[in-house]
Amino acid sequence: MIWVKDIMTPISGSLTETDTCREALRRVMDEEAAGWPVADSAGEFVGIATPRALGRLLKEEGPETSCLGGVEFGPIAFKATLPLETAWSRTFQVAAVSGEDGQIVGILSRSALAVALYQRAEFQVKELEAVLNSAHNGIVVINREGMITSFNRAAERFTHVPKEKALGRHVLDVLIPLGLMETLQTGQSEYSQKFRVGRHTYIMNRDPVKQEGKITGAVGVFQDISEIESVSQELASVKALNRELDSVIQSSSDGFVVTDAAGIIIRTNAAFEKMSLSTAQELLGRRIQELGDGEVYAHSLLDVVLQRKHPVSVTEKKQDHSFLVTGSPVFDEEGRLVRVVINLRDMTMLNQLRQELLESKRLSEKYHLELAELRQRGDTGGMIASSPEMEEVLELIQRVAKVDSTVLLLGESGVGKEGMAKLLHSRSPRAEGPFIKVNCGAIPEQLLESELFGYESGAFTGARREGKIGMFELAHNGTLLLDEIGDLPFNLQAKLLRVLQEREVVPVGGSKPRRVNVRILAATHKDLEEMVRLGKLREDLFFRLNVVPIWIPPLRERRADIIPLLHHFRERFCKKYGLQREFAPDAVEAFYQYDWPGNVRELENMVERLIVMAPGELITLSLLPPVFQSPPEEGGGVSVRALMPLKEAVLEVERQLIERAMAKYGSTYKAAEALGVNQSTVVRRLAKLRRKATNA
Incomplete structure (x- = not known):
């Protein structure tokens, strides 16, 4: 409850006829008050001098005129302990506020009262929204035209419809028929209505919203009971739940409790009372920290929420039960934490779904492997x-x-x-x-x-x-x-x-x-x-x-890889050593023509050596070892690098000649012409060489 004294402008002393208009106006402006009480020579309250009246008097009569001429209203006064709602019912613009001894202690304007009542209403809306979103039951509210006006997080989770897509749309365009339109027509409450969506089973309670005897909307509260249908106490749990679904707060089978910033319990539901082994009368007004471990499961979370100032979820085990405990802070418009909503959910029944979960994990791993295989295609x-x-x-x-x-x-x-x-x-x-x-x-x-x-x-x-x-x-x-x-x-x-x-x-x-x-x-x-x-x-x-x-063929048999490998290693070592190097065209050509007896490893080592030893950014042919700078041999300029039987040496020379001709001309016709043989001979020899390489 908020009183007049909580929002009034405190004042000290009253104005008298000896106070000039200038002095009175200065006092009112300094205190930023809507007016100031004025007393007669006997000290009796005669009215309130307002800034507007004093300003007019100052202009017409002069600053030294007595402030009595600026009294605009009669002697309207409220008690400091008067509730705001009662004060609002009175007709006034500015009123004095008196204490227990009858002395004037403050000034109250109707505009300040209106702001306070609006802030209080806005806070209550935020508090209700936090309660709705903390519930694990889905809640849907429609107006008289069937348009959705409220759609909590649990409803989003159950229906897979985002809140922003649901609000403002007709209920039949968003959800399967839930009977809310019938509730609008009949005005009758219906409880424990069971319906199925896919493999899930839900129960729903429907109630009409009435204002001044007229139906202005309908509320639907539904819960997924798929988990508890398989347990032996399903029927008793559903019946107990139905008895508790008599309002938005009491509709949840989860326990929740609302405290202020100091941990004082200000609201609770029947489920929480059951969990805490206490009644509402025993819980309200007590600090949640004072409740022992044997009574309640939520007190340990409050301090964490107060410290972090954002939603926190933990699991707690008590005897043979496991609870999911969620604490959500509520802030006022100035960012001060004023409420904490704590929600408790008994997760014990979900343990019975362990086998189904294992099967789901197996399928997930299977799909993961298939997806990884698809991603790997084309990846070298x-x-x-x-x-x-x-x-x-x-x-x-x-x-x-x-x-x-x-x-x-x-x-x-x-x-x-x-x-x-x-x-x-x-x-x-x-x-x-x-x-x-x-x-x-x-x-x-x-x-x-x-x-x-x-x-x-x-x-x-x-x-x-x-x-x-x-x-x-x-x-x-x-x-x-x-x-x-x-x-x-x-x-x-x-x-x-x-x-x-x-x-x-x-x-x-x-x-x-x-x-x-x-x-x-x-x-x-x-x-x-x-x-x-x-x-x-x-x-x-x-x-x-x-x-x-x-x-795996040697590098000389797959020359198309030499240039890509060259640039790959250049980028790697430039990044490794923080250098900027490029290869000149003549150096690239020398790399391509070289036979690379050490293959990729030799190429990698050569690139690293040139990257770190080059004096400038451009690596030219002159920086390469002499073996790279020798002009390509013409005519019969082929080489055999080791002693071997003469027959094998002849085959090696033949291989080198055919490979050089193919590398230079790119077609068997031109290679055959350069070698002085038929094109069919080159084709046969190439096939023979490839079969030998494959079988080696």
């Missing part, structure tokens, strides 16, 4: 592939990644076998698992077995007391890359074969096998078939590794 995972040869390799990688077959990556040193292995892992169902790489040629032979398979405690001198897990077990549920598999010692090949066949490992010094779930990738630059022929590699191990062979 950072690999530069502009040539048709590499595009074929990447397409094969994408297909093979979906299965768990063993893959053997073949190619010269530096062609990117490890990068392809990482790409294959990232595109596989094991992408979330570990990717472990073991270089079989970089680990001493005496240590390689324990690194691969691990060892038990005390397996050998210097072994850890707790033993060690091998690379196969570290890669469990993931991918293991056996790099340089051609360097694997012969005495370990049988043990590796057993792991590939049985999918289990036996640590050094152990006797009990351990199951592992690992996808095996192997990589080498060596000719494994030749190693089998020479007895350096077990034939059965070769067949186990060679399930899906993938040949």
